[in-house]
Amino acid sequence: xxxxxxxxxxxxxxxxxxxxxxxxxxxxxxxxxxxxxxxxxxxxxxxxxxxxxxxxxxxxxxxxxxxxxxxxxxxxxxxxxxxxxxxxxxxxxxxxxxxxxxxxxxxxxxxxxxxxxxxxxxxxxxxxxxxxxxxxxxxxxxxxxxxxxxxxxxxxxxxxxxxxxxxxxxxxxxxxxxxxxxxxxxxxxxxxxxxxxxxxx
Numbered sequence: 559x560x561x562x563x564x565x566x567x568x569x570x571x572x573x574x575x576x577x578x579x580x581x582x583x584x585x586x587x588x589x590x591x592x593x594x595x596x597x598x599x600x601x602x603x604x605x606x607x608x609x610x611x612x613x614x615x616x617x618x619x620x621x622x623x624x625x626x627x628x629x630x631x632x633x634x635x636x637x638x639x640x641x642x643x644x645x646x647x648x649x650x651x652x653x654x655x656x657x658x659x660x661x662x663x664x665x666x667x668x669x670x671x672x673x674x675x676x677x678x679x680x681x682x683x684x685x686x687x688x689x690x691x692x693x694x695x696x697x698x699x700x701x702x703x704x705x706x707x708x709x710x711x712x713x714x715x716x717x718x719x720x721x722x723x724x725x726x727x728x729x730x731x732x733x734x735x736x737x738x739x740x741x742x743x744x745x746x747x748x749x750x751x752x753x754x755x756x757x758x759x
Contacts, residue, residue, distance in 0.1 A: 588624060588743040590662075592750075595625040599733060599753040606683070606691050614679045614737040614748035615696040624741060624749045630657030630709070631734045631752030639724060639758075642717070646724055648758050651715035654680060654734050656751055659707045662741045663749060676736040678703045679748075682716045683731040684758070692728070693719050705736070719758065730756045 592600055592611070603611060603620075610617045635652030656678065659665065665674040680697040700713035718730060732754045738747035 590624050590627055590741075591743075592620050592623040592625060597625050597629060597752075599629075599731065599750075600625055602685070602731060603683075603733075605689070606685075612681055612683075612694050612696070613733070613750060614677075614735045615681075616748070618748060624663075624743065626659075626663065626749055626751045628657075629752035631655065631754070633732060633734075633754040635732070635754070635756060637730075637756055637758070640717075642720060645721045647717045647720045647722075648684075648724065648730065649715060649717050650682065650730060650732070650756055651713075653711055653713050654678075654732075655711040656705060656709040656734060656736070658709045659736075659739070662743075663739050664741070665707045666738065666740055673706075675704045675706050676739055678705050678712055679735050679737065680714050680716070681733045681735070682718045683733070684719045684722060684728060685731060686722075686728045687726055692722055724758050728758045730758060732756060 588594065592603060607620050609620055611620050611623055613623050632655040633652065635650050637648055637650045639646055639648055641647070665676050667674050678699060680699070682695045682697060683691050684693040686692050695716050695718045697714040697716040703712055733750055734752055735748050735750040739749045740747060
């Protein structure tokens with residue numbers, strides 16, 4: 559009887575391991591993952607964030623971040639250098655338009671409601687001339703920042719680089735992402751839509 563129980567335990571263990579392996583394999587086979595994406599902004603993110611990346615205002619495992627197949631963003635921004643407590647900072651503000659979502663991505667319906675919407679976030683990454691990231695900030699979205707799968711436009715602003723020596727130069731990478739969005743691949747529900755470089759000078 560003891561041997562039978564041990565065998566059953568071993569079979570169950572192997573089944574769980576196989577399922578986990580299959581899920582992990584599916585993650586890595588995702589052609590739109592940060593690891594595999596050919597979108598222009600995937601390369602600097604891959605280089606800077608090997609294990610975790612700030613996306614949709616949270617630290618997310620890099621291998622679970624998905625990137626939309628096209629850049630569906632349209633940024634219109636302005637920037638100005640200001641001083642906060644005698645430390646320089648750059649304020650970037652403007653609007654970002656997001657195009658409609660299509661397969662394999664979808665926005666799930668909320669239980670008890672027919673409405674479908676996701677939250678929009680914009681992350682700002684300050685890159686120095688040496689290619690290193692010196693600051694990361696999540697923006698403040700004007701209004702709720704909630705969009706339907708058809709897309710839309712929202713206003714935002716962000717202060718970044720407090721204390722950074724802006725005379726060195728550098729630039730800010732703005733990335734828009736939505737949460738909660740699902741697809742055929744097991745991943746976190748944050749999907750990156752596109753981005754824009756903004757010079758700090």
